[in-house]
Amino acid sequence: MEMLKIVLYIFCMFFLVVAVHEWGHYYFAQRAGILVREFAIGFGPKIFSYKRKETQFTFRLLPFGGFARMAGEDPELVQIEPGQRIGVKVLDGLVQKIYVDELTNPRNVIFGEVVHIDLEEQLCIELNVEGDSFKFQVDPQAIIVNKKIGTQIAPKNRQYASKTVGQRALAIFAGPLMNFILAFLLFGVYVQMTGVPVDNPTYIQVGEVTQGKPADVAGLKKGDIVSTINGVSVHGDQDNMINIITQSKDVPMKWVILRNNQKMNLTVTPRAIEGQEGGKVGVALVLPTRSAGFLETFKMSGKYTFETSKLIFSGLHQIVQNFSLNDLGGPVRTIEETGKIAKSGIEKMIFWTAMISINLGIFNLLPIPALDGSRLVFLGIEAVRGRPIEPSREGMVHFVGFAMLFLLMIAVTYNDILRLING
Known part of the structure; x- marks a missing residue:
């Protein structure tokens, strides 16, 4: 049953972030009068398809992506010649x-x-x-x-190329934009579900406990309230508690906790973790929270959106400076990490989905051929020079870019599978 729930979470996450992205393209293309021939979730062979008005909505075998195919973007009709x-x-x-x-x-x-x-x-x-x-x-x-x-x-006035640069740019930019809007809303849901930290907290609570780590071995459980460590009251000073644990590597510590209003004495021995300094016990600490108001929710959603975007850009900068295939994660690693997050509960899954949505939005805005960012660059050049670049040349750039991305995805996926096999 747990595995079924995780699979459902993973499916819903991919479906939501991809569907919202493609809906942005679809909606603003329609608003501009462009005929959208197909709205697809996934790539490859069709699994399910139905037509609504002018658009064919399809679900395809590989769920890692999607597209909104607009009239005039690709050769699409049977050519009819005189004499036929x-x-x-x-x-x-x-x-x-x-x-x-x-x-x-x-x-x-x-x-x-x-x-x-x-x-x-x-x-x-x-x-x-x-x-x-x-x-x-x-x-x-x-x-x-x-x-x-x-x-x-598709009459001329229903084709993508017939619209103004502004209309086409909006139809392209709307996809990533919807990912940012989705993330903002999901962060808002997360804040409403988890609340915000109270001012001047009087206690610290144990959140997630990592299996096999010192806290788990000692018997700590999620929801335990930490009263004292080595006879010293913890109160709500999270930084001080982390500092005490860090400085106590391999030294047994006497913890007094409250569980269901009952005091319990536990011995916890922090251990070193590779790549980190000092001792660690393997818990996520949680401060007491209260319900968030509307303005607080709006403010926190904006903060999470900004900080997540900043973190992703920082990661991209590091990848450019020191490229390593091990730093990249494809669908396999994303599914692996999503499975881990899904085990932590719906709140963490909502937060993770918001992060993935921002990741997708930023990635698509990169000026890499075949991505939305590259198409926006071509539209910018058209706006400056007053005429579009030859469609065949632009199409070749996007084709080469897509081929390179596809090869990179194969390499990343292969590397992820090897990593799983080798542990």
Whole structure:
């Protein structure tokens, strides 16, 4: 049952941070009038799919990412050339469906050879039907059917490239922006669930106890209140308590604790931990808290968002200065760490999800080809020079960048798996 809960937590975390990111792209693209063909969670083969209005919503096999595919970004429609035989289904004077093959054998469809076709600007088709020429106007939401698969046409004004630089930039930036907003809201939920430290605390409580560490061996439990250490009252001075423990490496300490209002005497011997100075006992200390008001929650959410962003940027700076594959974590390590956090309770999981959301937002804003940050750079260049960069060149940059990111992800995942195998 515990494993099922952890799996559910991990799934919900990935789904939430990815869905919110892609929803930002989707919503602001729609607001700009761009046709969003697909809203996908995950990559690879489709597992589940349904269509709502103009957009196909899909869940794909690999849940580590997603995309909002906008009209005009990729080659997407079957090319129809003059002389090609097609069929058109007309309703109320407008072409509603265009059939590029006769495999479906549709009823009430007019077949003929294409004389002229424009599905972007004039929205018209001229057909030669048994020697006679017929002109048809095309519905802006007409469907092209090829081998029983329908794809909606995208007139010029519904394509990504037809929008202003500002509209396109907002549609791209909205994804990372939504990740920051999500993190802010999740931090707010965390503050409401855990409260804020009281002023002038009178006691310190034991939070999480690490299995196998001195505190666990001595019998400390989550929720214990530390009364005295070596006969000295602790009160609410957390820094002093940590200092006493640090200076008592390998020295037995007499702790008096309160558990369910009953005094208990325990002997705790701090031990050294590799990479850290002094003695450690393996507990997370918790100060008494009170409920947070609205303004306090808003302030704390902003503080957590800012401090987490600062921490991530600091980590990126260190990676650039001293690159090591061991400092990078892919999906495997993220799942591993999320599993550990999930065991600590829903509050810690909410805090962790907020951190992952900020991480995703910042990562996508980096000016790396194939990421949102790179696309924003190209839009900035377009705004300065007054015309866009050749689409084929920009597409090649993004393709190379995506290939490099994919190879890096394979290397990181391989390294993570080796690390797990080797312990």
